[in-house]
Amino acid sequence: MVEFIEYVIQVVPKFMKYLPLTLEMALAAFLCGALIGLFLLWLEIGPGRRGGPARLFAVGYGIALRSVPSIILLFLIFYGPQSLFPKLGWGRLPKPVFAVITFSLIYSAYFAQVFRGAYGSIDKGQLEAALSMGLTHAQGILRIVGPQAFIVALPNLGSMMVLIVSETSLAYLIGVRDLMGEVTTLNARSYNVKTVELYFVVTMIYWGANAVIERFFGFAERKLRQGRGNAP
Amino acid sequence: MFEMRGIKKSFNGNRVLNGVDVTVDKGEVVAIIGASGSGKTTLLRCANFLERADEGNVRVGDKWVDVKKANKKDILDIRRMTAFVFQNYSLFSNKTALGNVSECLTTPRKVPRDEARRIAMEALTRVGIADKADDYPSELSGGQQQRVGIARAIAVSPDIIFLDEPTSALDPELIGEILLLLKDLALAGATMLIVTHEIRFAMEVANQVLFMDEGLVVESGPPREIFRFPKEERTRAFLRRFTSDFDYQI
Amino acid sequence: MNFSLGFALTAMVESLKGVPVTLFLIVATFGLALPISFSMALARVYKIFPLDPLIRLYVSFVRGTPMLAHLFFFYNLLPMVIRKAMFGLGLNGNLVYDLNPVWLALFVLLLNYLTFMSENFRAAILSIQKDQFEGAYAFGFTKAQAYRRIIIPQAMSTALPALSNSAIGILKSTSVVFVIGVRDVTANAKQVAATSYRYLEAYVDILIIYLVICFLITRIFQLAESRIRRR
Numbered sequence: 001m002v003e004f005i006e007y008v009i010q011v012v013p014k015f016m017k018y019l020p021l022t023l024e025m026a027l028a029a030f031l032c033g034a035l036i037g038l039f040l041l042w043l044e045i046g047p048g049r050r051g052g053p054a055r056l057f058a059v060g061y062g063i064a065l066r067s068v069p070s071i072i073l074l075f076l077i078f079y080g081p082q083s084l085f086p087k088l089g090w091g092r093l094p095k096p097v098f099a100v101i102t103f104s105l106i107y108s109a110y111f112a113q114v115f116r117g118a119y120g121s122i123d124k125g126q127l128e129a130a131l132s133m134g135l136t137h138a139q140g141i142l143r144i145v146g147p148q149a150f151i152v153a154l155p156n157l158g159s160m161m162v163l164i165v166s167e168t169s170l171a172y173l174i175g176v177r178d179l180m181g182e183v184t185t186l187n188a189r190s191y192n193v194k195t196v197e198l199y200f201v202v203t204m205i206y207w208g209a210n211a212v213i214e215r216f217f218g219f220a221e222r223k224l225r226q227g228r229g230n231a232p
Numbered sequence: 233m234f235e236m237r238g239i240k241k242s243f244n245g246n247r248v249l250n251g252v253d254v255t256v257d258k259g260e261v262v263a264i265i266g267a268s269g270s271g272k273t274t275l276l277r278c279a280n281f282l283e284r285a286d287e288g289n290v291r292v293g294d295k296w297v298d299v300k301k302a303n304k305k306d307i308l309d310i311r312r313m314t315a316f317v318f319q320n321y322s323l324f325s326n327k328t329a330l331g332n333v334s335e336c337l338t339t340p341r342k343v344p345r346d347e348a349r350r351i352a353m354e355a356l357t358r359v360g361i362a363d364k365a366d367d368y369p370s371e372l373s374g375g376q377q378q379r380v381g382i383a384r385a386i387a388v389s390p391d392i393i394f395l396d397e398p399t400s401a402l403d404p405e406l407i408g409e410i411l412l413l414l415k416d417l418a419l420a421g422a423t424m425l426i427v428t429h430e431i432r433f434a435m436e437v438a439n440q441v442l443f444m445d446e447g448l449v450v451e452s453g454p455p456r457e458i459f460r461f462p463k464e465e466r467t468r469a470f471l472r473r474f475t476s477d478f479d480y481q482i
Numbered sequence: 483m484n485f486s487l488g489f490a491l492t493a494m495v496e497s498l499k500g501v502p503v504t505l506f507l508i509v510a511t512f513g514l515a516l517p518i519s520f521s522m523a524l525a526r527v528y529k530i531f532p533l534d535p536l537i538r539l540y541v542s543f544v545r546g547t548p549m550l551a552h553l554f555f556f557y558n559l560l561p562m563v564i565r566k567a568m569f570g571l572g573l574n575g576n577l578v579y580d581l582n583p584v585w586l587a588l589f590v591l592l593l594n595y596l597t598f599m600s601e602n603f604r605a606a607i608l609s610i611q612k613d614q615f616e617g618a619y620a621f622g623f624t625k626a627q628a629y630r631r632i633i634i635p636q637a638m639s640t641a642l643p644a645l646s647n648s649a650i651g652i653l654k655s656t657s658v659v660f661v662i663g664v665r666d667v668t669a670n671a672k673q674v675a676a677t678s679y680r681y682l683e684a685y686v687d688i689l690i691i692y693l694v695i696c697f698l699i700t701r702i703f704q705l706a707e708s709r710i711r712r713r
Contacts, residue, residue, distance in 0.1 A: 067650065067696040069657035071668070072689050079681035083484050162546055169548035170658070180550060196562070199555035203547045210546035282616055308622055316620035322613035326635045339631050340622035388621065 007197050015182055015205055022178045023209065025096050026165040029103035033164070034157075036104060037111025041119070044112070047137060058112070065109035071170050074102040078174045096178075099171035103164055110160060118153035119145065151224050158217030162210045169206070179205060233258040233423060234392045239278055239288035239299070241271075241447075248274050249285065250447035254425070256392060261424045263434035263455070266444035267470060272427045273319075275444070276394050279425065280314050281307045293391050312340060315385035317395040321377040323369040329356060329380045330365040333387045341388065355387035356380070359413060375406035382413060386422065393417075395426040411437075431471070435459055443467045490683040496674045497687050500667035503584060504695070507656045507666070511591040512649055515599045520634075522596065523603035537600065544597040550658055552590045557662040560586060587659035591652060598648045606641035607633065639710045646703035650696055657692065667691050 043058035065073075078098045081090040122145050130140035172180035183198045190198075234256040241249040248271045256262045264272045277283035278299070279290060285299040292313045297306045323332050333352035337343040343351070356362045359379040361372075369377055378398060385393045398414070399407040411433045418424060418437050428434055434441050435455045442452045443464070451464045462468045525533035544552075561578045568575035610633055618628035660669035667688050675684035 064693075067654075067693055068689065069654040069668075069692055071657050072685060072692060075681065075685045076689065079685060083680070083682040086484065159545075166546065166548040169550045172550070173661070180548065183554070195558040196555065199551055199558060203551045203555060206548055206551065207543060207546040211542070214546075280620055282620060304624075308624065311620060312622035318613065318617065318620075320613055322617035322620075324614060324617060324632050326632065326639070335631060336621040336623075339627050340624070384621070 004197060007194060008201055011186065011194075011198065011201055012205070014186060015179060015202060018177065018179045018182045019205060019209065021096065021176075022165065022168050025099050025103075025168045025171060025176075025178065026161065028100045029107060029164050029168070030161050032100065032104035033107035033160075034111050036108035037115055040108060040112035041115045045116070045119070062109045062112055065106050068106065070102060070106055070167055071173060073106060074098065074170055074174060077102050077105075095174055095176045096171060098174060099168060099176060103167055107160060107164055114153050114156040114160065115149070117156075118149040121152050122148050151221065154217060154221040154224070158214055158221075161213050161217070165210055165213065166206060233260075233293065234279075234425065235289075235291040236275070236279060237289045237291075239275065239285045239290075241274055241278055241283065241285045248447050249278065251288075252444075252447070252449055254279075254442065254449075256423060256425050258423055259421045260439045261418045261422075261426065261437055262440045262442065263438035264425070264427045264442045264444055265429070265431070265434060265470070270444040271447040272444045273396055276396050276425065276427050279394055280311050280316060282316070308340075312388075313391045315388050315390040315393045317378070317381050317385050317393060317398045319397040320401050321369070321374070321381045323377055323380055323384075325369050328366050328368055329361065329372065329376075329383075332369070332380055333384045336384055336388055351387050352383070355383035358386065359383045373406070374402050375410060378402065378410055379413065382410075382417070386417065392423045392425060395424060395428070397427050397429065400429060431459065443470065445470070484682075486680065486683060489678065489680050490687055493671060493674045493680070493684040494687045494690075497667050497671040497684065497691060500665055500670040501691065501695075503664060503666045504653070504656050507584065507587060507591060507659065507664075508649065508652050508695075508699075510588055511595055511652050514588075514592055515595050519596050519599035520603050522600035523607055526600070526604050527607050541597040541601065544594050549590065549594050549655055550661065552593060553587070553659065553662050556590055557583070557586055560589070583659075583663045584665075586662055587656070587664045591655060591659070594655065595648060595652055598651060599645065602641050602644035602648055603637060605644065606637040609640055610636055635710070639707065642703055642707050642710070646700060649699050649703065653692065653695055653699060657688075 040058045040061060043054040046054075078095075081088060126148065127137075127140050127145050130144040131137065135143065168178065169180040171178055172184075175181070177185070179202055183202050187195050187198055234254075236252065236254040239249050239252045239254075240247070250271075252271070252275055254262065254264075254275070264275065266272050274283055278285040278288075281299075281302065284302075288299050290297050290299060290310065292310050295306075295309060295313070297310060302310075323329075324335065327335055330349065330352050333355055334345075334348040337348035337351060338345055353362065353365065356365055356379075359382050361376055361379045361383075364372060364376055364380075367376075369380070372380065378401075381398070385395075395414070399410050402410060407430070411430060414424070414426070414433070415437050426434075426438075438455050440452060441455045441458045442449045443458060443462075443466075444450065445466050451458060451462060451467045458467065459471065462471060522533075522537050524530075526537055528534075561581065564581075565575035565578045568578065614632055614636065615628055618632050623631070656666055657668045659666060660672060663669075671684040671688045675681045
């Protein structure tokens with residue numbers, strides 16, 4: 001037991017060097033995914049969209065991307081363009097980029113869902129009041145409805161970030177040296193006798209990082225809600 | 233037949249019932265009236281332990297239960313001797329009209345399935361919606377749902393039926409027909425304890441009226457006495473607000 | 483352009499051989515998780531000590547850590563533990579090395595989806611109106627009777643859409659179990675791809691397979707929903 005604890009303490013700093021890469025990939029995917037998600041929502045419910053092709057595309061995209069296993073899309077994005085257009089130099093991009101693209105695409109579908117729910121939860125009267133005060137539709141959305149919907153969406157955005165951090169571990173399977181990838185290196189260096197310890201440590205680091213992220217989102221929600229009344 | 237003695241109940245330190253006594257004899261209809269917040273619904277819910285009173289005794293038939301000492305079996309016994317008609321119907325949304333009635337016979341009372349269906353069908357016929365037997369609650373109007381609620385209550389042949397404002401969730405044009413149905417039941421000899429705002433109904437159907445205020449029975453007696461010659465000022469104040477409601481024909 | 487239809491067909495035939503394993507994992511995980519996750523949901527709804535805080539911790543752990551890590555961790559830990567235990571009991575512990583990794587995959591999938599499905603059920607139970615319980619209690623149902631006859635049927639139909647999402651989640655998660663040597667769809671495709679260096683065709687093939695299975699799962703749940711009349 002003492003030996004176990006000693007080893008854990010010794011190995012944690014080595015992992016910590018790779019935590020930033022994991023978090024950077026997750027954050028990049030989170031931000032890009034959110035942007036694409038907003039765009040999808042705009043395609044779906046923007047003004048004058050009823051039944052149009054834009055809407056159909058957004059809905060179809062959502063269904064397709066929520067059905068694809070992340071790892072398969074990751075492999076496709078990593079290998080696909082490379083073998084279709086070898087001259088493009090796609091394979092020379094840094095590997096984390098493929099992970100970011102993959103998770104942005106996948107989670108954009110979920111982001112669109114979360115944003116749609118949050119947008120729908122805001123009373124229609126809010127936009128009508130804004131319009132009646134002479135704001136344009138865009139201003140009404142950006143300045144009145146958007147900020148309120150954002151607060152409603154926060155808890156779900158937090159869960160999403162946690163999921164994305166965990167999912168980035170798949171990037172190791174295309175050779176990214178992140179937290180998960182580091183286990184393989186350290187494992188080889190310790191002649192494969194510390195495998196269980198290494199996976200234990202890496203699991204705990206993910207858990208710790210995600211606990212901090214959850215706290216952060218909880219804190220942000222409380223801060224933003226202050227003085228704005230209590231939405232449901 | 234049915235009695236409650238010295239019922240007291242608090243919610244978070246707020247006294248809602250302050251020692252209430254009620255007696256309902258066999259075949260009698262007792263109506264409880266009073267402003268909202270007077271504790272009448274809580275009293276009814278304490279009668280079959282949907283709410284547990286802090287103190288007091290409840291008797292159904294020969295069974296006396298001290299609410300403080302009542303165990304699971306006592307509560308089940310009381311509930312299986314009584315029936316409850318809810319303000320919001322509270323029908324089982326996963327059962328048809330027929331299923332709602334027969335379920336209360338087969339599951340808690342172990343009546344054989346065929347027998348239960350026969351009794352249930354009889355009850356539905358009696359409340360006039362046998363043709364809706366296979367419909368689910370969501371397919372029925374409020375009035376129809378409350379008919380099923382009443383069918384459920386008579387089908388289990390209870391010693392007493394508790395009714396908690398059975399018409400207050402209904403559209404005005406449906407209230408009359410439900411009250412008429414309840415009047416028929418009363419004439420046929422059903423024992424009922426009913427919380428209601430329908431003064432005219434209480435006047436015509438009840439044998440006895442209890443007026444409650446602030447967790448106490450302030451005044452009780454035959455309806456004509458209470459409504460024509462109320463002794464207490466609180467009763468008079470309450471009735472003045474309700475005189476405009478005297479216009480439902482039943 | 484470099485996409486060989488012929489190879490895509492060959493790879494498809496190989497990948498399809500993994501379908502039974504993938505389907506087995508989905509059905510077994512979902513089937514085993516149903517009763518256990520429902521019980522977990524009840525423990526949480528009724529705040530049964532110490533189950534409630536333990537389950538909360540467990541849910542937080544699974545949500546906050548990658549399944550890939552669980553797979554590797556238990557793949558390395560469990561055989562070791564079981565082997566020792568078997569020797570301790572006087573059995574031949576080396577038999578553990580003949581264990582099909584599919585059982586480990588099932589264990590880890592179950593570990594993960596118990597949490598998701600218990601949350602599905604918890605939300606469904608909490609969404610049932612109080613009056614459904616009161617209607618039953620007022621007519622003399624015991625708690626168990628009320629659950630069996632009234633609450634569970636309603637919770638089931640309310641939970642179905644969420645359960646459908648969980649089932650699709652299980653399908654998607656099975657695509658990772660090849661890392662511990664399970665011969666599922668993805669493992670077969672990867673193998674064909676690696677021997678010929680043609681990755682794109684193989685991955686397009688399994689994409690199609692996953693989309694078809696996903697569609698089937700969605701359909702099955704839609705049918706179940708229309709079967710259990712939801713009102």
